[in-house]
Amino acid sequence: MHDFYNMRRRRIAELEPNDAHRALARLEREFSGEVLLVTQNIDDLHERAGSKNLIHMHGEHRSALCTHCGDRSPWEGDMSLETPCPACATVGHLRPDVVWFGEMPYQMERIYDALRAAGLFISIGTSGNVYPAAQFVQEAGRAGAHTIELNLEPSDTFDDFDEAVHGPASRVVPSYVDMLLKS
Secondary structure, three states, rough: HHHHHHHHHHHHHHHOOOOHHHHHHHHHHHHHOOOEEEOOOOOOHHHHHOOEEEEEEEEEEHHHHHHHOOOOEEEEOOOOOOOOOOOOEEOOOEEEEOOOOOOOOOOOOHHHHHHHOOOEEEEEEOOOOOOHHHHHHHHHHHOOOOEEEEEEOOOOOOOOOEEEEEHHHHHHHHHHHHHHHHO
């Protein structure tokens, strides 16, 4: 298990944010209202693009969780079953701070509060079949938000959106952000 996440952590360091990541950071900086980015991705590409107000609902590759003491700490290198927790020094309980199947995603109360308060909900690059995120469009729509899907192709929840633009995220997200900031 650790080998898989160690390899992924090393690969993430080699990746760069794309135009969609940079456009979302620009939206956060320049939009007159509040922008909260909720991501299922566990990489740090949004942060490296400049986003600051975000929730990693499925955790982060570059964070460690000690199942013994509950400490969460930034993590850069490899970890193994022999790696001691930086907080309590217990061995055998350190794991990547990511949500595994059957575990509850992080900050769900904050996410649902934001969905109920949103005037605009944009879903980007999702299949629409991973729950609970797949139901976010319905939650935001019930609360009165205008809902938009920006996706490579129609998602499983496509019919729940008020509006949709399909194509590569690196093209449709910057274009949509430009339109939002001009209006």
